[in-house]
Amino acid sequence: MIVSGKVSANVTVGGKAAGLFRLQQTAVTVPPFVVIAAETFDPVLRNFPASVPAAAARKQALLAFSLPLADQTALEKTLANWGFPAQAVVVRSSIADEDSEANAFPGLMDSFLNLTTLPDIYAAIAHCAASAYSERAVAYRQQKNLTMAARPAVIIQQQVVPVVSGVLFTTFPDYPQEMAAHVTPGFGQGLMDGSLDADEFYWLKQSGKLHRHTLNNKTQQLATGAGSGLELVPVPAEKQTVSSLTNSQLDEVFRLGVALEQAFGRPQDVEFVVTDAALFVVQSRPITQPIPEVIVYDNANIQESYCGVTTPLTFSFASRAYATVYRQTMQTLGLSAEKIRAHEGVVTNLLGLVKGRIYYQINNWYRGLQLLPSFSQNKADMERMMGLDEPVDFVQDTRKTTREKVQLLPGLVANLARLLWAFSQLGQRVPAFHAHFIGHFRRFYELDLSSLTGTALLEQKALLDKALLGSWTTPIINDFYVMMTNGRVVRDLKKAGIATPDEFLSRYLSGDKQLESTQPVKAMQRLAMQARQQPALRQLILAMPDTLTDQVRTHFPAFHQAVSGFIDHYGDRTVGELKLETITMRLAPAVFYQYLRNYLTADEAAEPLTGTTTLHSSAKDELTALLSHQSGLFRRRVWGNLGRLQRAIRYREALRLERTRLFGMYRALYLSLGNWLVQQQALTTARDVFYLTETEIINAVVVTDTASLRDLVASRRAEFAQYETEDVPSRVTVPSPPVSSQPVVNQAGKLQGTGCVAGVVTGPVIVITDPRDNLDVTGKIVCALRTDPGWAVLFPTCRAVLIEKGSSLSHSVILLRELGLPTIINIPGLTKTLHSGQEVTLDGRTGEITRLPHAH
Numbered sequence: 001m002i003v004s005g006k007v008s009a010n011v012t013v014g015g016k017a018a019g020l021f022r023l024q025q026t027a028v029t030v031p032p033f034v035v036i037a038a039e040t041f042d043p044v045l046r047n048f049p050a051s052v053p054a055a056a057a058r059k060q061a062l063l064a065f066s067l068p069l070a071d072q073t074a075l076e077k078t079l080a081n082w083g084f085p086a087q088a089v090v091v092r093s094s095i096a097d098e099d100s101e102a103n104a105f106p107g108l109m110d111s112f113l114n115l116t117t118l119p120d121i122y123a124a125i126a127h128c129a130a131s132a133y134s135e136r137a138v139a140y141r142q143q144k145n146l147t148m149a150a151r152p153a154v155i156i157q158q159q160v161v162p163v164v165s166g167v168l169f170t171t172f173p174d175y176p177q178e179m180a181a182h183v184t185p186g187f188g189q190g191l192m193d194g195s196l197d198a199d200e201f202y203w204l205k206q207s208g209k210l211h212r213h214t215l216n217n218k219t220q221q222l223a224t225g226a227g228s229g230l231e232l233v234p235v236p237a238e239k240q241t242v243s244s245l246t247n248s249q250l251d252e253v254f255r256l257g258v259a260l261e262q263a264f265g266r267p268q269d270v271e272f273v274v275t276d277a278a279l280f281v282v283q284s285r286p287i288t289q290p291i292p293e294v295i296v297y298d299n300a301n302i303q304e305s306y307c308g309v310t311t312p313l314t315f316s317f318a319s320r321a322y323a324t325v326y327r328q329t330m331q332t333l334g335l336s337a338e339k340i341r342a343h344e345g346v347v348t349n350l351l352g353l354v355k356g357r358i359y360y361q362i363n364n365w366y367r368g369l370q371l372l373p374s375f376s377q378n379k380a381d382m383e384r385m386m387g388l389d390e391p392v393d394f395v396q397d398t399r400k401t402t403r404e405k406v407q408l409l410p411g412l413v414a415n416l417a418r419l420l421w422a423f424s425q426l427g428q429r430v431p432a433f434h435a436h437f438i439g440h441f442r443r444f445y446e447l448d449l450s451s452l453t454g455t456a457l458l459e460q461k462a463l464l465d466k467a468l469l470g471s472w473t474t475p476i477i478n479d480f481y482v483m484m485t486n487g488r489v490v491r492d493l494k495k496a497g498i499a500t501p502d503e504f505l506s507r508y509l510s511g512d513k514q515l516e517s518t519q520p521v522k523a524m525q526r527l528a529m530q531a532r533q534q535p536a537l538r539q540l541i542l543a544m545p546d547t548l549t550d551q552v553r554t555h556f557p558a559f560h561q562a563v564s565g566f567i568d569h570y571g572d573r574t575v576g577e578l579k580l581e582t583i584t585m586r587l588a589p590a591v592f593y594q595y596l597r598n599y600l601t602a603d604e605a606a607e608p609l610t611g612t613t614t615l616h617s618s619a620k621d622e623l624t625a626l627l628s629h630q631s632g633l634f635r636r637r638v639w640g641n642l643g644r645l646q647r648a649i650r651y652r653e654a655l656r657l658e659r660t661r662l663f664g665m666y667r668a669l670y671l672s673l674g675n676w677l678v679q680q681q682a683l684t685t686a687r688d689v690f691y692l693t694e695t696e697i698i699n700a701v702v703v704t705d706t707a708s709l710r711d712l713v714a715s716r717r718a719e720f721a722q723y724e725t726e727d728v729p730s731r732v733t734v735p736s737p738p739v740s741s742q743p744v745v746n747q748a749g750k751l752q753g754t755g756c757v758a759g760v761v762t763g764p765v766i767v768i769t770d771p772r773d774n775l776d777v778t779g780k781i782v783c784a785l786r787t788d789p790g791w792a793v794l795f796p797t798c799r800a801v802l803i804e805k806g807s808s809l810s811h812s813v814i815l816l817r818e819l820g821l822p823t824i825i826n827i828p829g830l831t832k833t834l835h836s837g838q839e840v841t842l843d844g845r846t847g848e849i850t851r852l853p854h855a856h
Contacts, residue, residue, distance in 0.1 A: 269285050
């Protein structure tokens with residue numbers, strides 16, 4: 001049965017041919033083709049069971065296949081219309097389950113190029129069909145748990161003689177921000193099977209910019225010969241080191257990738273050829289290997305609270321605190337318990353730890369925000385509140401149909417009404433929250449923590465979890481109010497003619513003397529004034545002896561009492577106050593005197609808060625002048641929103657002091673737990689507790705799992721000390737594409753290549769440079785000069801693969817990605833540097849291979 005033009009529902013053309021038919025419906029150019037449907041070959045296979053033992057018999061039966069006379073007549077008529085034999089043809093396989101969304105069968109079936117005689121075409125048809133039962137195809141089916149009832153179809157396509165050929169991944173699996181194309185002169189078979197070097201091009205998908213490329217020395221290419229098939233010929237010297245594609249062709253390839261991904265609705269693996277006249281697409285199939293999510297970590301704002309390197313305990317506690325508060329946020333917005341549980345993966349991963357620094361995991365913040373109506377506007381407001389220097393544009397709002405909007409409307413109205421009511425009650429809720437908090441705060445500091453057992457300390461932690469951390473609704477509501485009101489004010493200010501509303505607001509709000517965050521400074525100023533009036537006290541503080549606190553208590557009792565009052569109120573407020581490992585004034589009064597000493601050494605006339613009133617006045621005058629040209633209604637709205645924002649910010653600052661105090665209570669509890677673990681001889685010092693996570697501490701107390709705590713602490717101390725020596729950017733993207741294509745450089749004891757499939761593996765290598773080599777790869781790391789799809793039978797039992805030369809878009813690497821085997825390619829000198837039996841550790845993400853000292 002010969003199929004052309006349009007596919008009938010009751011005809012099986014196979015995955016590859018189905019892709020060609022879909023391509024014909026797009027605007028791309030596809031060489032003419034016809035398909036011998038799978039139903040043509042079904043009678044040949046009926047006499048054999050669909051099993052591994054019968055695969056060889058099925059293959060032999062297909063090799064003996066002859067195309068029915070009616071199909072031969074139809075095919076020869078088509079070939080004549082194409083200009084055959086002057087116009088050569090290509091014969092390619094198209095198995096029923098090939099090129100599906102999960103199974104690509106990359107390069108596992110046969111293809112035959114440059115066929116110029118009918119006998120060659122009919123032989124190629126039989127061989128293509130039979131390749132569905134080749135050893136490598138059967139091994140792939142076993143590995144993927146696929147049926148052994150392969151149904152081959154065959155494509156006959158008019159051959160296009162290319163100047164260059166390429167493979168295009170519209171989304172590059174290694175770095176999904178990129179589109180990738182690898183291109184080689186002549187026919188692309190050598191690129192697909194990994195035998196020839198290619199030029200590599202990588203575009204940033206968002207901008208279309210070609211931001212990195214590698215031009216290899218292309219000495220050989222596949223070209224048509226005197227008869228059927230291809231032959232290896234030299235690349236002209238003038239073309240060996242120059243780009244395979246011109247700038248205009250590169251632009252065309254990128255536009256092709258964008259169009260095909262949009263047309264098919266998912267990333268595509270595209271094979272194309274470029275002639276002197278045009279660009280042709282000869283195949284497009286789904287990319288089957290998993291494409292990782294691009295995760296963005298940003299600390300532009302959170303570093304204010306968690307500056308520099310922190311500790312495992314702080315990160316684990318902060319992660320839990322954020323999750324607890326976020327669940328309450330969703331409850332406040334009226335989300336059901338079921339929906340909250342469905343977003344648990346988002347809620348528990350709002351933060352990330354990058355080289356010891358705490359970051360926002362931006363993806364999950366956006367996901368949480370998508371639960372709100374008007375995502376795009378809330379997104380902009382949140383980005384402003386979080387201090388993101390640049391937005392993250394790959395997270396898009398989910399557009400809802402009219403019906404979905406109508407269905408959601410009652411719930412949205414109810415949520416909005418609930419939120420507006422809560423906003424209106426902030427005047428009563430905030431004082432009530434403060435009273436509730438202070439009650440627990442006083443109770444906590446009346447406890448003698450040093451007398452409590454580990455279990456009793458955990459009970460106190462559970463009480464704080466429930467009574468305070470788990471009852472954080474009022475600060476949440478106010479933060480929402482600040483975010484939304486700030487967004488409205490910014491939009492109003494822009495409309496009024498203020499080009500930089502954020503800078504304007506910083507001036508306008510700077511004059512608010514009621515902000516809680518300014519009160520410690522004013523209180524410290526007052527204490528400094530008292531100390532200046534007592535020269536002996538001032539000199540004592542400037543000298544900073546180790547016994548300073550005791551001497552002040554003895555010789556200046558009134559001042560000591562005032563300091564104690566300050567510490568009682570503001571003792572947790574310090575640099576790095578949300579890091580549990582921070583030594584605060586409450587823990588060490590000497591910290592207070594270090595701060596006070598700065599005031600005493602400064603100019604007596606200096607007022608740290610001077611100038612703020614002037615800034616506020618000038619900002620107010622500027623806005624008044626601009627609003628004089630606006631309507632009275634607009635003026636009232638702007639001033640009203642500014643007043644509401646100012647009040648909400650006052651609330652926020654006061655509530656943040658309570659947050660600081662809450663962290664101080666947890667800090668005291670964990671230090672007490674550290675002391676208790678020292679008594680149990682599980683830790684060396686109480687501060688070792690900061691190098692454990694909350695879960696590890698609980699297990700140490702409840703399960704008495706303390707055997708390896710000392711070693712764990714020592715390891716983490718060394719790890720986090722190393723982080724102190726390293727710099728990290730404020731935004732980290734994982735995976736992050738290289739900024740340029742630099743040649744890899746090997747170092748002593750290490751080899752460096754290009755990571756293709758992530759995973760860390762340690763084990764012995766087996767170097768294979770010849771098919772006659774030892775092929776016992778089970779449990780070993782395969783090292784090869786090059787690989788092709790024929791290696792598929794070896795891959796399932798090995799642990800990882802190292803390839804000296806190769807393309808990340810070649811069929812064998814595509815196969816390795818599908819199988820999830822850690823893989824590194826382009827490793828200079830691999831097969832000459834390593835020898836079979838040598839032990840290495842490889843990282844398939846970074847491309848680093850470390851030779852272990854105990855190699856044999």
